[in-house]
Amino acid sequence: MKNKVTKAIFPVAGMGTRFLPATKSVPKEIMTLVDRPLVQYAIDEARAAGIEEFIFVTSRGKGALEDYFDEAPQLEQSLKDKGKTELLELLQSTNMESGQVAYMRQHKALGLGHAIWCARHLIGDNPFAVMLPDDVIAAEKPCLKQMVESYEQTGGHMVAAMEVPKDKVSAYGVLDLKEDMGSMVKVKGMVEKPKAGTEPSNLAVIGRYILAPTVFDHLSKKQTGAGGEIQLTDAIAADIDTDAGVYGYRFRGQRYDCGSKAGFLQATIAFGLARDELSGELEEFMHDILASRKAAE
Numbered sequence: 001m002k003n004k005v006t007k008a009i010f011p012v013a014g015m016g017t018r019f020l021p022a023t024k025s026v027p028k029e030i031m032t033l034v035d036r037p038l039v040q041y042a043i044d045e046a047r048a049a050g051i052e053e054f055i056f057v058t059s060r061g062k063g064a065l066e067d068y069f070d071e072a073p074q075l076e077q078s079l080k081d082k083g084k085t086e087l088l089e090l091l092q093s094t095n096m097e098s099g100q101v102a103y104m105r106q107h108k109a110l111g112l113g114h115a116i117w118c119a120r121h122l123i124g125d126n127p128f129a130v131m132l133p134d135d136v137i138a139a140e141k142p143c144l145k146q147m148v149e150s151y152e153q154t155g156g157h158m159v160a161a162m163e164v165p166k167d168k169v170s171a172y173g174v175l176d177l178k179e180d181m182g183s184m185v186k187v188k189g190m191v192e193k194p195k196a197g198t199e200p201s202n203l204a205v206i207g208r209y210i211l212a213p214t215v216f217d218h219l220s221k222k223q224t225g226a227g228g229e230i231q232l233t234d235a236i237a238a239d240i241d242t243d244a245g246v247y248g249y250r251f252r253g254q255r256y257d258c259g260s261k262a263g264f265l266q267a268t269i270a271f272g273l274a275r276d277e278l279s280g281e282l283e284e285f286m287h288d289i290l291a292s293r294k295a296a297e
């Protein structure tokens with residue numbers, strides 16, 4: 001198949017300053033949403049979309065992330081001895097096969113675009129996915145799977161997009177639309193973090209992409225953009241006028257910005273409520289705490 005996507009890059013080399021002091025020693029991607037590290041949600045979504053090779057762009061201090069994907073023979077044996085079969089299966093379902101996962105270092109946090117460029121030699125000639133584990137998406141059909149299915153028809157570059165409130169849009173990469181086809185839009189411009197009042201729409205790019213390898217041609221120029229960083233948005237935008245073009249994909253699902261404290265807390269509540277074994281107790285607690293706050297007002 002022409003546009004089959006089997007590799008994904010997970011850029012995880014950022015400093016995670018919004019979660020200091022926790023991120024002083026714990027990589028953000030390992031922080032726990034209910035009972036799984038953030039990165040596990042991204043891995044599960046990637047697998048569901050047919051990804052077979054997982055490439056992590058890491059940095060100093062991310063050892064816990066690499067360890068997480070190792071097998072844990074002692075732990076597995078102990079669960080086996082105790083007959084805890086369900087837990088054992090759960091644990092084994094997170095193991096990665098040797099050769100399926102690769103790590104590449106970004107030596108300096110020069111921006112998301114630079115992080116992707118660091119993985120260039122591991123990609124080859126086929127389109128590939130980029131997933132930011134900070135963006136956790138609850139969806140009936142996993143977001144990347146929705147995109148991969150549409151990408152088979154479009155080719156080019158595709159970015160996940162969602163409408164955001166006007167006062168929030170300048171925190172994102174924003175699309176300028178040439179044609180709106182409903183779930184898909186054709187793009188004629190992209191701006192990273194536009195100044196308030198200058199944004200071309202309120203359709204923002206979030207952390208899922210399917211990119212053609214031509215993006216590396218632009219990234220290798222190492223041009224800096226918004227915030228003095230090498231921006232992925234700018235490299236994608238450089239291909240807008242090519243035949244292949246750039247598409248925005250309005251995914252169906254709820255996205256949580258787990259790179260921010262408020263977003264992480266919201267995701268924790270939503271994912272907790274979605275779990276049968278937790279929802280009753282959590283609902284009761286929320287009801288009580290909200291009632292007592294109201295009474296104290």
Ligand code: UTP
Pocket residue numbers: 011012013014015016017018019057106108109110111112114115132133134259
């Ligand atoms: P963020 O903008 O969220 O930055 O990066 P951050 O460092 O992770 O977090 P804060 O803002 O300091 O709290 C978006 C994504 O791009 C990756 C991050 O790891 C995250 O997945 N990234 C960013 C890199 O891999 N390298 C970079 O140089 C910058």
